[in-house]
Amino acid sequence: MGIRVAVAGASGYxxxxxxxxxxxxxxxxxxxxxxxxQAGAPVTAVHPQLAGxxxxxxxxxxxxxxxxxxxxxxxxxxxSAALAAGLPESVRVVxxxxxxxxxxxxxxxxxxxxxxxxxxxxxxPELPGQRAAxxxxxxxxxxxxxxxxxxxALAPLIAAGAVAPADVVVVAASGTSGxxxxxxxxxxxxxxxxxxxxxxxxxxxxxxEIKQATGATGxxxxxxxxxxxxGILATVTAVPTGDVDPRGVLADxxxxxPFVHLLPEGAWPHTAATAGANSCxxxxxxxxxxxxxxxxxxxxxxxxxxxxxxxxxxxxxxGLPETxxxxxFGVAP
Numbered sequence: 001m002g003i004r005v006a007v008a009g010a011s012g013y014x015x016x017x018x019x020x021x022x023x024x025x026x027x028x029x030x031x032x033x034x035x036x037x038q039a040g041a042p043v044t045a046v047h048p049q050l051a052g053x054x055x056x057x058x059x060x061x062x063x064x065x066x067x068x069x070x071x072x073x074x075x076x077x078x079x080s081a082a083l084a085a086g087l088p089e090s091v092r093v094v095x096x097x098x099x100x101x102x103x104x105x106x107x108x109x110x111x112x113x114x115x116x117x118x119x120x121x122x123x124x125p126e127l128p129g130q131r132a133a134x135x136x137x138x139x140x141x142x143x144x145x146x147x148x149x150x151x152x153a154l155a156p157l158i159a160a161g162a163v164a165p166a167d168v169v170v171v172a173a174s175g176t177s178g179x180x181x182x183x184x185x186x187x188x189x190x191x192x193x194x195x196x197x198x199x200x201x202x203x204x205x206x207x208x209e210i211k212q213a214t215g216a217t218g219x220x221x222x223x224x225x226x227x228x229x230x231g232i233l234a235t236v237t238a239v240p241t242g243d244v245d246p247r248g249v250l251a252d253x254x255x256x257x258p259f260v261h262l263l264p265e266g267a268w269p270h271t272a273a274t275a276g277a278n279s280c281x282x283x284x285x286x287x288x289x290x291x292x293x294x295x296x297x298x299x300x301x302x303x304x305x306x307x308x309x310x311x312x313x314x315x316x317x318x319g320l321p322e323t324x325x326x327x328x329f330g331v332a333p
Contacts, residue, residue, distance in 0.1 A: 001029060002026075002027050002028055002029040003027050003028055003029065003069050003070065003318055004029050004031045004067065004068045004069045004070075005022055005028045005029065005030060005031065005068055005069065005070045005071070005072065005314070006030070006031055006032035006033070006034070006064070006065045006068035006070075006071045006072070007019060007022070007030070007032070007033045007034070007071075007072045007074060008034045008060050008065060008071060008072070008073050008074065008075060008083060009034070009035065009060065009073065009074035009075040009076075009079075009096075010033035010034060010035055010043070010057065010074065011035035011036075011037075011038040011046045011047075011057060012074055012180060013177045013180065013302055014074045014096055014302055014306040014307050015033070015035075015072075015074040015307075016046070016047040016049070016050070017302045017303070017306065017307035017308075018072050018074060018096075018307040018310065018311070019033060019043065019047060019050055019053065020047075020049065020050060020307075021307055021308065021311050021325060021326070022311075022325075023050065023053055024325060025311065025324065025325030026324065026325060027318075027320060027324060027325070028325065030053075030055065031067065031068055032058055032064050032065060032067075032068065033055055033057055033058065034057060034058045034059060034060040034061075034064055034065065035057040035058075035059075035060065036059075036060055038057045039057050039058060039059040039060070040056065040057065041056065041057050042055070042056055042057075043055045043056065043057060060075075060083065061083075061086075062083060062086030062087050065083075065087060065091070066087060066088055066091060068091060069091065069092065069318070070091065070092040070093070070094065070314055070317065070318065071087060071091055071092070071093050071094075072093075072094050072096065072310055072314070073093060073094070073095045073096060073097060074096045074097075074306075074307075074310075075096075075097050076097065076180070077097050077098040077099065077112060077205075078097070078098075078099060078112065078114055079097065079099075080095045080097040080099040080100070080117075081099045081100070081117035084099075084100075084139070089138065091138075092137075092138050092139070092140075092314070092317050092318070093138070093139050093140070094123065094140050094142055094310045094313050094314050094317070095120065095139075095140070095141050095142060096142045096306055096307070096310055097142075098112060098144060098205065098209075099117045099141075100117055100118065100119055100120035100139070100141040101119070101120075101122065101141045101143070101144065101147075101209050101212075102116070102119060102208055102209060102212065103119040103212060104208065104212070107208035107212075108208075110208075111203075111205040111207070111208055112205060119141065120137070120139040120140055120141040121133050121134055121137035121139065121140050121141065122140075122141055122143070122212075122213065123140040123141055123142045123143055123309065123310070123313040124143050124148060124151060124152075124213060124309075125312060125313065125316060125322060126152060126253075126254065126257050126259075126260055127151070127155060127213065128159070131316060131322070134313050134316045134317060135316045135317060135319070137317060138317070140313045140317060142306070142309055142310045142313060143209070143213075143305070143309060144205075144206040144209055144305075145174065145178055145206075145232055145299070145301040145305030145306055146172055146174065146204065146206040146210070146221070146223065146232060146234065146305075147206045147209045147210050147213060148280070148299060148304055148305055148309060149172065149232045149233075149234040149280065149297045149298070149299045149304075149305065150170055150172065150206075150210050150214075150221075150234050150236055150297065151210055151213045151214050152254075152260055152280050152282065152297055153234060153236040153250075153282060153284075153295035153296070153297040154168065154210075154214045154216065154236050154238065154295065155213060155214040155215070155253075156249050156250055156252075156253035156254075157238065157244075157246060157249055157250075157293065157295070158214050158215045158216060158238075159215065159253075160249045160253075161241055162240060162241060162242075162244045162246065162249050162293070163238035163239060163240055163241060163244070163246075163293050164238060164239045164240075164241055165214075165215050165216045165217045165218070166216075166217045166218040166239075167218055167238065167239050168214075168216045168218060168219045168220070168236065168237070168238045169219075169220050169236075169237045169238075170219065170220065170221045170222070170234055170235065170236050170237075171221075171222045171224065171234075171235050172221065172222070172223055172224065172232055172233065172234035172235070173196070173223075173224040173225075173226040173232065173233050173234075174223060174224070174225065174226060174231070174232045174301055175226060175228040175229050175230040175231045175232070175271070175301060176192055176225065176226075176227075176228070176229060177229050177230045177301060177302055178230075178232070178301045178305075186225075192225065192227045193227050194227060195225075195227060196224055196225070196226060196227070197224065197225050198222055198223065198224050198225075199223055199224075199225055200223055201222050201223075202220070202222075204221050204223050206221070207219055207221055228271065230271075230275060230300055230301055230302050231271030231272070231274065231275060231298065231299070231300055231301060232271065232297075232298065232299050232300075232301045232305060233269065233270075233271050233296065233297070233298050234296070234297045234298075235294065235295075235296050236294070236295045236296075236297065237287070237292045237293065237294050237295075238292065238293050239291075239292060239293075240286065240291065240292070240293050244286065244293060246284035246285070246286065246293045246295060247262065247265065247283075247284045247285075250262050250282055250284055250295070254282075258322070258323050258328060259278050259279050259280060259304060259312070259323075259326075259328060260279070260280045260282065261279055261280070261281050261282065261328075262282050262283070262284075263281055263282065263283045267283065268283050268296055269281035269282065269283055269296050269297060269298030270298060271298050271299075271300070272330065272332060272333070273298065273330045273332065274298050274299050274300045274303065274304070274330045275300050275303075275330045275331050275332070276300060276303065276327065276330055276331035277300060277303055277304075277308070277327050277328055277329055277330040277331075278300075278303050278304050278308030278309065278311070278312060278326040278327065278328065279299070279300075279303070279304060279328050279329075279330065280297060280298070280299045280304050281297070281298045281299075282295060282296070282297050283295070283296050284296075300330070308326055311325060311326055312326060
């Protein structure tokens with residue numbers, strides 16, 4: 001028997017990607033996959049890409065999950081805290097929702113509403129000191145998808161004093177799977193195809209998380225819905241504090257990071273190159289006109305932005321190499 005893992009909210013896109021990664025993980029045994037409306041249905045009825053996985057969705061309750069060594073919570077925001085509170089302390093938990101990311105209760109209330117459930121260890125291993133913190137934790141809050149793409153581009157530059165923490169501007173495009181699997185009219189194929197549309201302009205819920213993780217003090221984020229199923233491309237700009245080599249700063253920061261790749265000079269990130277991988281591709285330059293530092297970041301929002309990141313965190317929590325069961329290579333075309 002391997003390490004017993006379970007997935008709550010396994011019928012969603014992130015949950016399905018977790019099931020795929022767990023099925024290919026050499027140390028994990030999937031012992032439960034739970035859902036709400038799909039409880040009682042075969043997993044393959046919802047996730048046909050998992051043909052051969054002989055498992056039925058169970059109802060989402062603590063008793064179903066309590067025998068696992070580690071539980072992934074892939075639930076809508078606001079639903080993780082109550083379920084996690086019903087699990088034994090001996091069960092490790094990785095929460096893919098937002099419930100435990102923010103330290104500031106006022107920021108939670110402002111962007112999400114409802115009671116603040118308290119902060120867990122933040123699940124971005126590439127931040128200084130976080131690998132050790134995650135390895136020693138039993139409760140880890142996975143990052144938001146926009147948050148990881150932007151944080152990996154920005155945090156080392158602020159930490160090195162290379163850019164000012166104020167006046168950070170981000171425009172980031174995301175695939176439709178970032179909005180979840182619930183049926184919504186604006187996500188219909190006929191609405192999305194051939195169209196780009198901004199949303200939650202000036203008020204996206206990942207802003208306080210990004211500021212908390214990077215040290216930014218002022219950040220403007222414009223998210224854009226793109227006609228693709230998965231992927232995030234973030235363009236991050238900031239004001240330099242002097243004569244800056246942003247590529248050098250990023251190269252030093254991620255020299256030992258297996259999933260973060262600074263591309264060769266002149267090569268720019270593509271979302272398709274990260275599809276199916278747990279990788280983040282970065283490129284940086286200085287704008288010849290404005291002098292602003294520009295960093296472009298690409299991830300798979302269901303990979304490094306959700307399920308892949310969750311498995312990376314789980315590996316560290318369980319004392320495994322963080323790369324176990326994860327690929328750095330994307331799927332193309």
